[in-house]
Amino acid sequence: MKKESHHALHGGDLDEISRIYGIDKNEILNFSGNVNPLGLSSSVKKAIAENTDKAVNYPDVSYVALRKAIAFYTGAKSSHIVVGNGSTELISLFIKTVSPRKAVIVSPAYSEYLREVEMSGGSAELFPLKEEDDFMLDMDRLISDITDSIDLLVICNPNNPTGTYMTCEQIRRLLIHCSKNNTYVMIDETYVEFSDKEISAVPLTGEFKNLFVVRGTSKFFACPGLRLGYGICSDENILSCINDRKDPWSVNIFAETGGQVMFTDSSFINSTKELISSERKRMYKELKKLEGIYVYDTQANFFLCRILKEDITSTQIFEELIKDNILIRDASDFPYLGNRYLRFCILDKKSNTLLLNSLKNCLK
Ligand SMILES: Cc1ncc(COP(=O)(O)O)c(C=O)c1O
Incomplete structure (x- = not known):
């Protein structure tokens, strides 16, 4: 069967990869989805298994208990x-x-932001993170680009796909500037709990009404199939507009039940942080030693790398690795990247070592 292109697939799209390459999806070692390798915590599994009968009920439409659990976990007000x-x-x-007329999106970034801005009738300028800065954000340059004609700024922290991050001080400076210009700031913190640094903007939500922090549970709590995320904002108008637009019960009863348990599972949270932090350090060292590849520093649970070897592209490496059922993200379709960029996440130690060895072979 002729293979279709693997491009334009979300990192976690295992079903599509399995159809294109004819591999059983359970056999794929998925370095592309950025999901915690510890899997669903036993406490969440138990809570869901013991509550299957709840499917006969609607969830609480106001999600009072779930929001309380998130408030406990994040320190934000419920x-x-x-x-x-x-x-x-x-x-x-x-x-x-x-509904921004004009938005700025710090890029390369997750593709949904641009799609949403365009679908809501606005246009977006991409603010480039530069390769020569190792993709670290130049805050002075960003601030000088935000004028009062910009309605919305979107940043992911740590950023997907670069793994680079903003510090709290930088975020505060940015928020002060943006509030003077009536610019809303959305910070996507999908990967923030994997970071060793205190870089979350949640503590700033009480102070800045123009800030919306968005977080998920798919990656850190390893439950993309459960579909649970949350937003934190102190602007009551924004919150009530969101609640008015939102379909009722969009969080199903198992996500509501599991969510109340996962945020208090300190043993799972600590084990995840320890595993990712130590494997991130080990892999970074190993990747630095690998000839033919340049690795960028990361605070996320994934690495972005640039291929230095001249006669091989990211697509070729992708194709080589998938033959061994190893799935990485060919990052060539992200804006400002190209066919020399790869992204792969941190799994368990054994799998990570396998990937490092396979990469070494490709780069020989
Ligand atoms: C930066 C970023 N934001 C959001 C999402 C979507 O996550 P969720 O499963 O919570 O909708 C992803 C998924 O890959 C992501 O990488």
């Missing part, structure tokens, strides 16, 4: 929290609510 069907629903609802 009245500032809105829950959604994955962070995807909240990204969409917030952008539709702001």
Whole structure:
């Protein structure tokens, strides 16, 4: 069978990869989905398994207990929290609510932001993270680009696909500037809990009404199939517009039940942080030693790499690795990247070592 292109697939699209390459999806070692290798925590599994009968009921339409659990976990006020069907629903609802004529998206970035801005009738300028800065954000340059004609700024922290991050001080400076210009700021913190650094903007949500922080559970809590995300914002108008637009019960009863358990499971949370932090350090060292590849520093649970070897592209490496059922993300379709960029996430130690060895073979 002629293979279709693997491009334009979301990192987690295992079903499509399995159809294109004829591999059983359970056999794929997925370095592309950025999901915590520890899998669903036993406490969440138990809570769901013991509550299957709840499917006969509607969830609480106001999600009071779930928002309380998220408030406990994040330190935000429960009245500032809105829950959604994955962070995807909240990204969409917030952008539709702001309905920006002009937005700035720090790029390369997750593709949904641009799609949502364009679908809501606005246009977006991409603010480039530069390769010569190792993709670290130049805050002075960004601030000088945000004028009062910009209605919305979108940033992911740590950023997908670069893994680079903003510090709290930088975020505060940015928010002060943006509030003077009446610019809303959406910070996507899907990967923030994997970071060793205190870089979350949640503590700033009480202070800045122009800030919307969006978070998911798919990656850190390893439950993309559950579809649970949340947004944090102190602007009551924004919150009530989002709630008015939102379909009722978009978070199903199992996500509602599992969510109340996962945020208090400190043993799972700590094990995840320890595993990712130590494997991130080990893999970074190993990748630095690999000839033919340049690795960027990361605070996420994935690495972005540039291929230095001249006679091989990211697509060729992707094709080589998938023959061994190893799935990585060919990052060539991200804006400002090209056919020399790869992204892969951190799995368990054994799988990570396998990937490092396979990469070494491709780069020989
Ligand atoms: C940066 C970023 N934001 C949001 C999402 C969507 O996540 P969710 O499953 O919470 O909708 C992803 C998924 O890959 C992502 O990488």
